[in-house]
Amino acid sequence: MSLSYAVHERSDRRPAQERDAILANPGFGKQFTDHMVRSTWTGDRGWHDAQVCAYGPFQLDPAAAVLHYAQEIFEGMKAYRHADGSVWTFRPEANAARFNRSAQRLALPPLEEADFLESLKQLVQLDVDWVPDSTSGESSLYLRPFMFASESFLGVRPAQEVTYSVIASPAGSYFTGGLKPISLWISEHFSRAGKGGTGDAKCGGNYAASLAAQIEASENGCDQSVFLDSVEQKYVEELGGMNVFLVYQDGRIVTPALTGSILEGITRSSIIELAKDLDLRPEEKRISLEEWRADAESGQITEAFACGTAAVVTPIGRLLSTKGEFRTGPEGDGGPVATRIRESLLDIQTGRAEDTRGWLTRLA
Ligand code: PLP
Numbered sequence: 001m002s003l004s005y006a007v008h009e010r011s012d013r014r015p016a017q018e019r020d021a022i023l024a025n026p027g028f029g030k031q032f033t034d035h036m037v038r039s040t041w042t043g044d045r046g047w048h049d050a051q052v053c054a055y056g057p058f059q060l061d062p063a064a065a066v067l068h069y070a071q072e073i074f075e076g077m078k079a080y081r082h083a084d085g086s087v088w089t090f091r092p093e094a095n096a097a098r099f100n101r102s103a104q105r106l107a108l109p110p111l112e113e114a115d116f117l118e119s120l121k122q123l124v125q126l127d128v129d130w131v132p133d134s135t136s137g138e139s140s141l142y143l144r145p146f147m148f149a150s151e152s153f154l155g156v157r158p159a160q161e162v163t164y165s166v167i168a169s170p171a172g173s174y175f176t177g178g179l180k181p182i183s184l185w186i187s188e189h190f191s192r193a194g195k196g197g198t199g200d201a202k203c204g205g206n207y208a209a210s211l212a213a214q215i216e217a218s219e220n221g222c223d224q225s226v227f228l229d230s231v232e233q234k235y236v237e238e239l240g241g242m243n244v245f246l247v248y249q250d251g252r253i254v255t256p257a258l259t260g261s262i263l264e265g266i267t268r269s270s271i272i273e274l275a276k277d278l279d280l281r282p283e284e285k286r287i288s289l290e291e292w293r294a295d296a297e298s299g300q301i302t303e304a305f306a307c308g309t310a311a312v313v314t315p316i317g318r319l320l321s322t323k324g325e326f327r328t329g330p331e332g333d334g335g336p337v338a339t340r341i342r343e344s345l346l347d348i349q350t351g352r353a354e355d356t357r358g359w360l361t362r363l364a
């Protein structure tokens, strides 16, 4: 570890009563804890000024490169409070590694895995009272590490001043309706990512590029858009913020193979590993939309679900496009396989089941 985080605890923390009212019904991404992490990288000094300080606005010059050229990356992870009060996170080394892969793609500086982990520990230890009880349900403290070009310069080149930060937000269900099957709009006009682009990096620009399709989805009464490959508009890739799995009657669970334009989700990789414990056969392959439709209509596909840190495992009910619609999973609470996978994953994350793979790291 090369960084040492100075701790500047604020004296005006949110009153406990206010905090507890937020924790009772956190929603997603609306409320933030009392502190944040910040550190600065410059071309001549490397990373320095690492600190945990009061949560508050950044002062950015209007010429800060991120505002013009979107040189920015982020991560999404969760801290869970177990029954004994201890606080844990899930596979943070995988997030640290992905953060560095994203940094490389966006020409941002690397951050050592140990410095990344330490930043999470420092923030969660200071704001530990903000971690909801995770022993029932899926409440957690969502952690958002991010890095952006803070140099004031309008020339197009990798920034020579970069800011790293972590904020934390108590989280319940990502979807406002709670756990019920979502409907997907098949985006025919918009691609999220293309060959050689940034689809497999977790950078803000990918999410900006998904929003026009998200508007189209909403206008058509759908919860999310599903993106197809940008070359043939034929193969299923992922949603704007989640990977996809299809559940087959014969015990296979199939997810689109990584093509370079799909984000390699840590939930996705974990489900592929967990599947074997659940007598399911994971498969990564290209899946055409037509195959999805035909196999859902013939009953070979019995369920489909989206997965990610924020969404955990969310069943998919229907797919719609200008050409019509088809059902891909049961109504109600979703299908039995998605439910079993969701429970297995949450049981490990929240300490209700033994962590036999060493996936958890203690934060506090
Ligand atoms: N795909 C996209 C585009 C995402 O934003 C996310 C969320 O982080 C995922 C997939 C799922 O990734 P993970 O399971 O690591 O959260």
Ligand code: COI
Residues within 6 Å of the ligand: 075, 076, 077, 241, 242, 308, 309, 310, 311
């Ligand atoms: C996550 O699941 O952590 C994501 O980043 C998805 C979305 C909230 C952007």
